[in-house]
Amino acid sequence: MSTQECHGRVIGSAVGRGRVAAALVGCTALVLTVTGPAAQAHGRDTARQTLAAGDGWGSYGTGTTGGSAADAAHVYTVTDWAGFRAALADGGTAPKIIKVKGAIDANADGCDSFAVPGYDFDAYLEKYAPETWGLDTDLTAEPDDSPEGLRRASAAVQDAAIKANVPANTTIIGVGRNAGIKGASLQIKGVDNVIVRNLTFESPLDCFPQWDPTDGDTGNWNSEYDSAVVYGSTHxxxxxxxxxxxxxxxxxxxxxxxxxxxxxxxxxxxVKGADYVTASWNVFTEHDKTLMIGNSDSESTAVIDRGHLKVTLHHNLFSHLVERAPRVRFGQVDVYNNHYVADASYAYSFGVGMESQLVAEKNAFTLPSGVSAATVLKKWKEAPVTADGNLVNGRPVDLIAVHNAEIPEETLQSGAGWTPTLRTHVDSPKAVPGVVGRGAGSGKLR
Structure with missing residues (x-):
């Protein structure tokens, strides 16, 4: 059953013994397909798969089942951004499965579509150029009708347009090999039990970055929007x-x-007290600040994060990145069987931050000539780390020892103080490049 056009109406349809009602707003191009449990081969239907017992922190306690229990009324196939957000909003927290078909774009009309009347980037550059504005005063006090005020208003329009809030008990899964979400920020915020699989996320462009003259010695541009953020959510x-x-x-x-x-x-x-997360068989590529676990050292953040941020990363490919794969604060983070492929822009992989307890074992690193294994670890704050059984260019390397020998001003302590137990299968690090290369990323889900 599919809707050809909806014109803002509420449509109800019967499918077998089930009934579907979807509130669809402005979704003429939306195709909404509903399939019920009777049509599913449950053992083979990837949309109804759940995280296996013992597979990382995401399996702890109640485990992660997403929308696997969805009835016929709450299984959707979407082909555009409006339809995707409508499906997310339909049915509240009832278990749901959203199948994404093809690449859907949250910014299909371009950045100009978000700009408020009067916004002019050239005027922004002219007013806040360092040679005229200086580097001592930030822009927070600028009025609403200033170039900065108009930038803020335009940024608010984009924020409302490209963020998608994911409810509890939801599975979002790409159909086939070319499903993806472009220019959007998936917000998994304050909910429990979410699965996201088989999608290519093309990083959203912040159309209106803010110039901060006081950021560093020469000022800097600051942007918003992660492709996906897990904020205060569990499982x-x-x-x-x-x-x-x-x-x-x-x-x-x-x-x-x-x-x-x-x-x-x-x-x-x-971030923000998120807990029980497993990220497996993903590809993270062509990016600077990649994956952050815990977003601040502040005491107000520490109150939220201490005892939380339990995350497992396994069988992921981290390729041609600069840093943060991951950077960790506070959390007990288990990083094993990942493959790291660096190029000349590489800065570090593991950021050891405030009160972190990072375990990094049996990973493989492929580093180019001139990039030392000492840079794999980066010390931001005093915190112990376990780094055992890792290979660099096919050879065993004690990452802590080589780091301390070459960067003595950042001496690291060995021994994170805990032993991960939630692992279903651990590959030899020698096998990791091949295993991960064959299996990681969208389009490879079986």
């Missing part, structure tokens, strides 16, 4: 996805005021 499984900058890598971004006009934030952030 989340992200599996067989690809996160990439796609057609807009940082190398394609212009330079203003002597700094890259940065329009990207993170690919995946896990």
């Amino acid at each position: 989340v499984w992200l599996d067989h996805n690809t996160f990439t900058d796609g057609d807009h890598p940082d190398s394609s971004l212009p330079v203003h005021f002597g700094m890259t006009y940065q329009q990207h934030d993170g690919e995946l952030d896990i």
Whole structure:
């Protein structure tokens, strides 16, 4: 059963013994397909798969089942952004499965569609150029009718347009090999039990980055929007996805005021007391600040994050990234059987931050000539770390020892103080490049 056009009406349809009602607003192009349990071969239907017992922190306690129990009224196939957001909103927290067919674009009309009347980027550059504005005063006090005020208003329009709030008990899954979401920010915020699989996420471009003259010695551009953010949520499984900058890598971004006009934030952030997350068989590629677990050292944040941020990363490919794969604060984070492929832009992979307890075992690193294994670890704050059984260019390397020998001003303590037990299968690190290369990323879900 599918709707050809909906014109803002509420449509109800009967499918077998089930009934579906979807509130669809402005979705002429939406195709909404409903399939019931009777049509599913449950053992083989990837849309109804759940996270296996023992598979990382996401399996802890009640486990992660997403929308696997969805009835006929709450299984959708969507082909555009409006339809995707309508499906998310329909049915509240009742279990639901949303199948994404093809690539859907949250910014199909371009950045100009978000700009409020009067916004002029050239006027913004002219007013806040360092040679006229200086580097001592930020822009927070600028009035609403100023270039900065109009930028803020335009940014608010984009924020409302490209964010999608994911409710509890939801599975979002791509159909086939070319399903994806472009220019959007998936908000898994304050909910429990979410699965996201088999999608290519092309990083959203912040159309209106803010210039902060006081950021560093020369000022900097700051942007918003992660491809996906897990914020205060529990039991989340992200599996067989690809996160990439796609057609807009940082190398394609212009330079203003002597700094890259940065329009990207993170690919995946896990923050604000989020807990019990497993990220498996994903590809993270072509990005700078990739994956952050815990977003602040502040005491107000620490009160929220201490005892939480339990995350497992396994069988992911981290390819051609600069940093944060991951950077960790506070959490007990298990990172095993991942493959890291670096290039000349590489800064580090594991950021050891405030009160973190990072375990990094049996990973494989492919580093180019001139990039030392000592840089794999980066110390931000005093915290112990376990880094055992890792290979660099096919050879065993004690990552802590080589780091401490070459970067003595950042001496790391060995021994994170806990032993991960939620692992279903651990591959030899020698096998990891091949296993991950064959299996990770969207389009490879079986």
